[in-house]
Amino acid sequence: MRPHIVIVGAGFGGIKAAQRLAKEDVDITLIDRNNFHLFQPLLYQVSTSMLSIEEIAYPTRAFFRKNKNIDFMLAHVQKLDLVNKEVITPYKKVKYDYLILSAGSVTNYFGMEQFALNTYGMKTLREAIHIRNHVLHMFERAERETDPEIRKRMLTFVCVGGGPTGVEEAGALSELIYTAMKKEYHRLDFEKDVSIILIQAEASLLPMMPPDLREETMRVLKKKRVKVMLNAIAADCTRDKLTLKDGTEIPTNTVIWAAGVQAVPFIAKSNCCEVDRAGRAIVTKTLQIPNHPEVFAIGDCAHFEQDGRPLPTVAPVSTQGSIVCSENIIALINNRPLKEFVYHDVGSMATIGCGQAVMAWGKLKMKGFWAWYIWMTVHLLRLAGTHTNITVAMKWTWNLLSGTRLGRLITNIPDTRDDR
Amino acid sequence: MRPHIVIVGAGFGGIKAAQRLAKEDVDITLIDRNNFHLFQPLLYQVSTSMLSIEEIAYPTRAFFRKNKNIDFMLAHVQKLDLVNKEVITPYKKVKYDYLILSAGSVTNYFGMEQFALNTYGMKTLREAIHIRNHVLHMFERAERETDPEIRKRMLTFVCVGGGPTGVEEAGALSELIYTAMKKEYHRLDFEKDVSIILIQAEASLLPMMPPDLREETMRVLKKKRVKVMLNAIAADCTRDKLTLKDGTEIPTNTVIWAAGVQAVPFIAKSNCCEVDRAGRAIVTKTLQIPNHPEVFAIGDCAHFEQDGRPLPTVAPVSTQGSIVCSENIIALINNRPLKEFVYHDVGSMATIGCGQAVMAWGKLKMKGFWAWYIWMTVHLLRLAGTHTNITVAMKWTWNLLSGTRLGRLITNIPDTRDDR
Numbered sequence: 001m002r003p004h005i006v007i008v009g010a011g012f013g014g015i016k017a018a019q020r021l022a023k024e025d026v027d028i029t030l031i032d033r034n035n036f037h038l039f040q041p042l043l044y045q046v047s048t049s050m051l052s053i054e055e056i057a058y059p060t061r062a063f064f065r066k067n068k069n070i071d072f073m074l075a076h077v078q079k080l081d082l083v084n085k086e087v088i089t090p091y092k093k094v095k096y097d098y099l100i101l102s103a104g105s106v107t108n109y110f111g112m113e114q115f116a117l118n119t120y121g122m123k124t125l126r127e128a129i130h131i132r133n134h135v136l137h138m139f140e141r142a143e144r145e146t147d148p149e150i151r152k153r154m155l156t157f158v159c160v161g162g163g164p165t166g167v168e169e170a171g172a173l174s175e176l177i178y179t180a181m182k183k184e185y186h187r188l189d190f191e192k193d194v195s196i197i198l199i200q201a202e203a204s205l206l207p208m209m210p211p212d213l214r215e216e217t218m219r220v221l222k223k224k225r226v227k228v229m230l231n232a233i234a235a236d237c238t239r240d241k242l243t244l245k246d247g248t249e250i251p252t253n254t255v256i257w258a259a260g261v262q263a264v265p266f267i268a269k270s271n272c273c274e275v276d277r278a279g280r281a282i283v284t285k286t287l288q289i290p291n292h293p294e295v296f297a298i299g300d301c302a303h304f305e306q307d308g309r310p311l312p313t314v315a316p317v318s319t320q321g322s323i324v325c326s327e328n329i330i331a332l333i334n335n336r337p338l339k340e341f342v343y344h345d346v347g348s349m350a351t352i353g354c355g356q357a358v359m360a361w362g363k364l365k366m367k368g369f370w371a372w373y374i375w376m377t378v379h380l381l382r383l384a385g386t387h388t389n390i391t392v393a394m395k396w397t398w399n400l401l402s403g404t405r406l407g408r409l410i411t412n413i414p415d416t417r418d419d420r
Numbered sequence: 421m422r423p424h425i426v427i428v429g430a431g432f433g434g435i436k437a438a439q440r441l442a443k444e445d446v447d448i449t450l451i452d453r454n455n456f457h458l459f460q461p462l463l464y465q466v467s468t469s470m471l472s473i474e475e476i477a478y479p480t481r482a483f484f485r486k487n488k489n490i491d492f493m494l495a496h497v498q499k500l501d502l503v504n505k506e507v508i509t510p511y512k513k514v515k516y517d518y519l520i521l522s523a524g525s526v527t528n529y530f531g532m533e534q535f536a537l538n539t540y541g542m543k544t545l546r547e548a549i550h551i552r553n554h555v556l557h558m559f560e561r562a563e564r565e566t567d568p569e570i571r572k573r574m575l576t577f578v579c580v581g582g583g584p585t586g587v588e589e590a591g592a593l594s595e596l597i598y599t600a601m602k603k604e605y606h607r608l609d610f611e612k613d614v615s616i617i618l619i620q621a622e623a624s625l626l627p628m629m630p631p632d633l634r635e636e637t638m639r640v641l642k643k644k645r646v647k648v649m650l651n652a653i654a655a656d657c658t659r660d661k662l663t664l665k666d667g668t669e670i671p672t673n674t675v676i677w678a679a680g681v682q683a684v685p686f687i688a689k690s691n692c693c694e695v696d697r698a699g700r701a702i703v704t705k706t707l708q709i710p711n712h713p714e715v716f717a718i719g720d721c722a723h724f725e726q727d728g729r730p731l732p733t734v735a736p737v738s739t740q741g742s743i744v745c746s747e748n749i750i751a752l753i754n755n756r757p758l759k760e761f762v763y764h765d766v767g768s769m770a771t772i773g774c775g776q777a778v779m780a781w782g783k784l785k786m787k788g789f790w791a792w793y794i795w796m797t798v799h800l801l802r803l804a805g806t807h808t809n810i811t812v813a814m815k816w817t818w819n820l821l822s823g824t825r826l827g828r829l830i831t832n833i834p835d836t837r838d839d840r
Binding site for chain 1: 455472473474475481482484485488491492494511512545549557560603605606810811814825827828831
């Protein structure tokens with residue numbers, strides 16, 4: 001019998017691990033709750049009508065056409081049973097010899113139910129489509145609204161979270177609204193009625209960036225008419241209003257929550273290993289779960305300490321981890337010694353808009369058009385599929401030149417939140 | 421006061437009429453239940469994962485960026501009040517001086533509730549996305565299904581209706597399944613388990629085509645492993661089964677209903693004018709509603725007789741009608757005599773798959789690759805937006821060469837029909 005490896009999650013880490021292990025003499029089951037691999041870093045471009053879903057999501061099975069030893073299973077994992085070596089799904093229990101947890105993260109509302117109910121998350125494709133539908137719908141409703149208070153509230157868009165997701169979403173919203181939408185809603189007064197607000201709990205945006213790039217970010221956002229509120233902590237949220245800790249009230253129907261992530265909840269719920277506050281499985285230097293050498297965890301759902309701090313929840317951590325963990329599984333099978341994981345920082349970057357980005361890599365710092373150009377190239381190279389590479393490059397160029405947004409389609413019957 | 425023209429429906433006719441009238445000294449309100457113009461003839465390519473929604477839907481407001489005299493209104497029209505000259509929507513009553521009804525058609529279930537409940541329509545973007553999600557999901561479920569009967573039922577796809585929509589859908593499904601899907605579901609036996617069936621009530625497919633092209637269509641479909649059943653009338657439908665009038669039972673979870681259309685129901689419901697059996701407003705030679713010279717109806721929601729027969733529900737009828745009706749409105753405003761509408765047949769075409777189509781125009785007949793090539797060019801030229809023209813052309817070429825389908829994304833939580 002060949003060893004059976006189960007991989008939970010078809011994100012950056014899961015796909016890479018499966019690709020590497022597929023070449024070995026093993027059987028693999030790859031489980032994911034979606035039938036596609038999502039290029040998360042560009043999710044904000046779907047939510048702001050720039051890219052289509054086909055451009056950032058790629059059918060998972062298409063990666064493994066030639067790998068008959070890989071089975072894909074569309075399922076929500078409910079629980080882990082590390083004692084009996086089983087992954088429990090609604091359809092069946094999947095036995096494993098080796099397990100890779102690369103299941104990623106979900107939005108973290110830090111236990112505040114009112115935010116889970118009344119804000120829009122930014123982690124899944126469905127959430128991005130919801131934001132797109134909702135924002136477009138707010139403009140349609142605002143144009144026929146006669147009460148100026150309600151109209152202003154409908155056109156106030158708040159992003160909570162001053163990390164890359166929040167910054168990118170706020171910048172992209174500004175471009176969507178002030179370039180594409182402004183030309184087409186002849187009856188709305190954009191200067192008077194539209195507000196885009198970015199709420200950051202800390203003293204600066206993009207805290208992982210060097211100070212001058214943080215300032216550049218502030219400057220560009222200001223130019224894009226995004227109002228940045230620093231040291232501002234979201235305290236309460238209803239359908240019509242966001243309240244800050246200092247009592248400030250912001251009337252709005254749109255709060256986009258980009259304030260944090262936590263590991264997928266089934267790991268902590270399974271009570272099978274030690275997890276940190278964000279529900280991430282704490283792993284050894286070799287990426288294993290202590291006392292369960294056959295179980296590995298990588299990426300957003302793993303807590304790996306390096307230089308006294310857990311690694312950040314970014315794609316390269318997951319990709320680099322997947323290489324070491326697949327090598328270690330092969331080492332285990334062949335009774336060879338395991339390798340310790342060392343993360344090599346590839347820097348951080350954030351795009352604030354079309355033609356504008358900031359990036360830092362060690363001592364190298366860049367901003368403006370060329371930072372954006374590199375950002376674009378890096379992302380393009382990592383997108384799955386040659387066809388997509390071409391169309392996305394075309395779309396970005398087209399957009400830079402024409403300022404249009406082809407994705408402004410309301411596809412869903414507005415959800416209940418819109419029936420306020 | 422400038423005359424106020426209300427146009428209901430932003431399809432082929434509505435958009436064209438609005439574009440023509442926008443140049444005149446009038447105010448226009450364009451009302452549609454969607455915020456986009458849909459290129460209906462390619463809807464089947466969205467339902468079969470070929471094109472993305474952005475490629476066949478174009479934001480309606482984007483057509484009228486420079487026309488300040490056009491207001492767009494996103495609303496479901498509920499009723500017409502021709503006496504008080506009002507169009508009634510949930511938000512407000514819209515007064516008009518002149519009215520163009522270009523509201524199109526919806527699926528016709530001919531009063532059979534069980535088909536409305538248990539089949540998939542093919543008229544709206546949402547319906548196309550539903551079909552896409554459902555078909556992909558059936559394959560995921562079938563692969564893990566152990567009961568061979570149930571598996572076979574999940575992989576039996578039935579299209580009802582032997583007109584262009586049914587033929588195109590069946591052909592495209594075959595390509596999706598036997599080119600893209602077959603490579604990726606390693607555990608399924610496609611020869612044994614998959615069936616694609618096309619049900620036609622009449623004695624031949626595409627009755628408007630000359631006999632040799634009908635036979636060509638049969639031949640190509642057979643090659644694509646589509647089982648065509650002629651003189652077969654759908655009589656009953658449950659969640660698991662389609663029953664024909666002769667008693668034949670086809671176990672299936674997927675019945676796609678392409679058997680007919682009727683005018684949008686609000687016209688007949690308004691009891692304001694004479695309608696035919698399909699709910700279409702019967703119009704005069706000048707496209708007016710009798711006794712209401714200020715009200716015009718065109719396209720799928722109008723019944724216009726020529727050569728003793730009502731015109732077919734195809735795009736050119738609507739486009740040609742929109743030109744005459746906008747000219748007639750200007751004539752009315754200026755007290756000039758009206759023009760009678762004469763439809764010029766532009767022939768009919770249907771594509772049976774990538775590289776294969778049939779077309780007839782008067783005595784000219786074509787089939788095979790060059791018919792497909794012309795079909796492709798005609799459709800491309802009529803798609804809104806240069807960017808879209810390029811990406812769609814690329815996608816079709818890419819698909820012809822590689823046989824891939826990038827749109828195979830399950831985006832919705834499967835609807836209740838999938839929880840059988």
